[in-house]
Amino acid sequence: MKKPKPAPAYHHGNLRAGLIEAALALLDEGGVEAVTIRAVARRAGVTHAAPANHFRDRKALLTALATGIFAKLAGRIAAKLAAARGGREARLQVFADAVTGFALAHPHRYRLLWRRDSLDDGDAGLQQAMDAIYDRLVAELSEDGASSVSADSRAVALWSxxxxxxxxxxDGNFVALRDARTRAPRQAAIVMALIEGIGGAGKAKPKR
Amino acid sequence: MKKPKPAPAYHHGNLRAGLIEAALALLDEGGVEAVTIRAVARRAGVTHAAPANHFRDRKALLTALATGIFAKLAGRIAAKLAAARGGREARLQVFADAVTGFALAHPHRYRLLWRRDSLDDGDAGLQQAMDAIYDRLVAELSEDGASSVSADSRAVALWSxxxxxxxxxxDGNFVALRDARTRAPRQAAIVMALIEGIGGAGKAKPKR
DNA sequence: GGCCGTATATTGACGGCGTCAATTTACGTC
DNA sequence: GACGTAAATTGACGCCGTCAATATACGGCC
Structure with a gap:
């Protein structure tokens, strides 16, 4: 009797966060296509036009969502690198592992990050969140200058x-396989290939 | 006077091709989002439900479109490789150039190829068209076995x-830059990085 | 040459979507 | 306690994909 209105109603304050939370759940369940403004509103318990007060349009909502995801990914990479032991090559593997692990654990989240057509291109926060990852990588790779290509290009190579x-x-074009020769996971094998090079026989891999 | 009906009307035969043509034009102009069944029908001069006779749904239309694009890309790669001179490393650059050139010339077409959520995952023709490219690459890379990783992994590394x-x-995350050291286009520089390796100083690039 | 079955195209409808305008509700402040 | 304003609702619009019912035109068969 004390509470005839069980839903405290948002009104000021928490709806924005509630929408983001609902959107993330929908994203994980059904991919970016499932994140419609109306579905998010339903999930958050408000009417279909309520989100307009917090996000200009669908792109703005998805951009906010993506920015948060990017930040989480960057944090994860930084944490794993900070805890990493071993030489430079091991650190590159850690970086690759962090990205691959995140993407495979949350495929829809990772995919959203690159759906430029569904995001606000000009959004500063988004761009900044992505740059943070790239800059971290350049820093990892710029330590020595022996390669014939610049650290920038090496960073682009690895990141690409x-x-x-x-x-x-x-996208299902590759399946989880192990390298036929080293038995390492494919993901580690290709990083190894990049580190050692795939040039002509005997040119790279001076294991001698 | 002789032709009171200027539009010969499709009816049998050419509408399917006309729809694909219209869809391709819309794709180039506005990306995959612009390729709606209704817009394609309008462009082809038929009513909104006519395409249903030729494509089960939107995914089927986009899949047919993507399959054709994939075939064209594969043909382009094969042609450039067939005409290529130079050693194995040069051929890898040719492969990379072919893909990069196609994608930059027709960005929306290239993007469509990987929009798995908008395509029929199970479509045999599509999968086959993509496999053709990958198999070509494995063939290029399997000639020698000196690397510590398998040819498969090397192919995955380059293709990835x-x-x-x-x-x-x-997506606008990189701009067209040249390598700061070699002055080669970034695209060529990263292939070089993969060929030579980016391992610790002096390990790769045995230029000594 | 005329009939008819079937493939093809049209018409019309349905629900869901993003977005806008007008309205109502509830909070903070004075 | 009244009021201004931010927040949420209601309702509408045009677009979309898709389905069912209907109309049309081709090709084979007599």
């Missing part, structure tokens, strides 16, 4: 390879 | 790197 591998894995 | 680089380029 990891992202490409993950994207193709998530 | 090229695809990842292109995907990131198309």
């Amino acid at each position: 390879m990891v992202h490409g591998y993950v994207a193709l894995r998530l | 790197m090229v695809h990842g680089y292109v995907a990131l380029r198309l």
Whole structure:
């Protein structure tokens, strides 16, 4: 009797966070397509036009969602690198593992990060969150200058390879296999290939 | 006077091709989002339900579109490789150039190829068209066995790197830059990085 | 040459979507 | 306790994909 209105109603304060939470749940369940403004509103217990007060449009909602996800990914990478032991090559593997692990654990979240057509291109927070990861990688790779290509290009090479591998894995174009020679997981094998090089016989891998 | 009906009307034969053509034009103009069944029908000069006779649903239409694009890309790669001169490393650059060039020339087409959520996952023709490219690459890489990782992994490494680089380029995360050291286009620099390896100082690049 | 079955195209409807405008509700402040 | 304003609701619009019912035109068969 004391509470004839069981739903305390949002009104000021917590709806924005509630919408993000609902959107994340919908994203995990059904991918970005399932994250419609109306579905998010239903899940949060408000009417279909309520989100408009907090997000200009669907892109804005997805951009906020993606920014949070990016931050979480960056944090995860940083944490694993901070805890990593071993030399430079091991650290590159840690980086690749962190990205691959996150993407395989939360495929829809990772995919959203790159759905530029569903996100606000100009959003500063989003761009910044992504740059943070790239900068971390350049720092890891700039320590020595022996390679014939610049640290920038090496960073682009690794980042491209990891992202490409993950994207193709998530799309079902690759399956989880182990390298036929080293028995290492494919994901580790390709990083090894990049570290050692795949040039002509005997050129790279001076294991001698 | 002779032709009171200027539009000969499709009816039998050419509508399917007309729809694909219209869809491709819409794709180039506005991306996959712009390829709606109704817009395609309008462009082809038929009513909104006519396409249903040729494509079960939107996914089927996009899948047919993607299959054709994949075939064209595979043909382009094969042609450039057939015409290529130079050693194995040069051929890898040719492969990477072919993919990158196609993607940058027709960004929306390339993006569609990987929009698995908008395509029929089980479609045999589509899978086959994609496998053709990958198999070509494995063949290029399987000639020698000196690397510590298998040819399969080397193919995955290169294909992942090229695809990842292109995907990131198309999303605006990279801009067209030249390597700070070699002055080669970034795209060529990262392939070089993979060929030579990015391992610790002096380990790769035995230029000595 | 005329009939007819079937493939093809049209018409119309349904629910869901994003978004906008008008309205009502509830909070903080004075 | 009244009031201004931010927040939420209601209702509408046009677009979308899809389905069912209907109309149309082709090709084979007599």
